[in-house]
Amino acid sequence: MLRATLEAFLNKWKSYRHRFVPWVVLNLSKNEKTLRHVRERWEDKLVPDEEVTRSLLKLFTVLLRSYGANGGELPAVHTGFLKQAASEEWQPGEDPDCGHGAMLQSLGFCIDRKPSTLPFAGTGVFVTKGFVPKGATVAMYPGTVYQAYEPILLQSIRNPFVFRCIDGVLIDGNDRGISKMVFKSCSGRDRVGPFMMSDTSWLTANPQNPLAVGQYVNNCSNERPANVCYQEYDVPDRFPIRLRQYLPNVNYSLDTHRPLRCVVLVSLRDITAGEELFSNYYTIVH
Numbered sequence: 596m597l598r599a600t601l602e603a604f605l606n607k608w609k610s611y612r613h614r615f616v617p618w619v620v621l622n623l624s625k626n627e628k629t630l631r632h633v634r635e636r637w638e639d640k641l642v643p644d645e646e647v648t649r650s651l652l653k654l655f656t657v658l659l660r661s662y663g664a665n666g667g668e669l670p671a672v673h674t675g676f677l678k679q680a681a682s683e684e685w686q687p688g689e690d691p692d693c694g695h696g697a698m699l700q701s702l703g704f705c706i707d708r709k710p711s712t713l714p715f716a717g718t719g720v721f722v723t724k725g726f727v728p729k730g731a732t733v734a735m736y737p738g739t740v741y742q743a744y745e746p747i748l749l750q751s752i753r754n755p756f757v758f759r760c761i762d763g764v765l766i767d768g769n770d771r772g773i774s775k776m777v778f779k780s781c782s783g784r785d786r787v788g789p790f791m792m793s794d795t796s797w798l799t800a801n802p803q804n805p806l807a808v809g810q811y812v813n814n815c816s817n818e819r820p821a822n823v824c825y826q827e828y829d830v831p832d833r834f835p836i837r838l839r840q841y842l843p844n845v846n847y848s849l850d851t852h853r854p855l856r857c858v859v860l861v862s863l864r865d866i867t868a869g870e871e872l873f874s875n876y877y878t879i880v881h
């Protein structure tokens with residue numbers, strides 16, 4: 596009897612797309628209505644990867660031109676909208692609703708962390724200015740990327756920020772303690788000449804890449820349905836070296852022979868200023 600119950604639990608567990616341990620275990624029964632079901636893995640992509648790339652390049656280009664870090668000419672292949680974005684240089688200003696004008700300028704909205712509207716849910720993420728259309732890349736899930744076979748035991752103890760992808764890849768988005776030290780160390784290691792390959796500023800209160808706060812998005816409830824969903828995004832080889840300094844993810848191991856895994860949050864509907872973002876911590880793949 597016990598064995599059958601355990602096996603049933605394990606089968607259900609294996610089909611979860613994203614999990615935050617131990618949150619899933621404690622709260623699943625309270626949120627059955629909010630589960631997201633997809634039939635196949637590919638169905639889970641709300642927007643094509645090219646669309647995500649386009650949004651990231653647009654924002655990162657404006658950031659690069661605005662802050663000038665590791666600056667210089669863009670590769671010739673990235674012309675068109677990139678050049679247009681680059682020419683519209685953002686000037687920092689005083690805006691209480693949008694501390695990141697580069698984001699407003701390039702994506703048409705701002706997001707920020709604030710106390711959640713849900714009781715006892717800590718910090719949440721809000722659209723603070725502008726308008727998010729359905730299918731937009733609204734946030735990124737920062738952190739160290741562990742392949743399924745890599746050890747994460749120490750870093751995962753009492754850590755609610757370990758995100759699990761469908762293929763078993765884990766992303767540790769905790770901005771404190773040992774997780775923070777690991778990210779900084781891996782990021783320093785992966786520098787290519789003068790170029791950083793990732794951004795460590797998401798570990799502070801003021802991330803250079805304003806999208807990199809996705810780890811603070813809270814789970815939906817029966818009363819507050821999800822307005823964003825997670826989508827895995829493998830950074831394509833052609834992603835400009837110079838713009839990688841804004842990617843908030845880094846591989847734990849130097850010998851990872853696969854594209855860098857990122858996770859983005861994509862809007863499920865139009866979202867207006869003032870709304871809190873809610874994702875679905877559980878997706879069942881049938």
Ligand SMILES: C[S@@+](CC[C@H](N)C(=O)[O-])C[C@H]1O[C@@H](n2cnc3c(N)ncnc32)[C@H](O)[C@@H]1O
Nearest residue numbers: 618713715716717718755756810811812813814
């Ligand atoms: C990935 S973190 C999200 C950020 C978190 N709100 C914080 O301030 O650190 C996941 C944790 O947030 C809290 N959380 C997320 N969704 C929640 C909800 N709907 N109600 C209450 N707490 C929630 C739980 O403590 C969970 O373990």
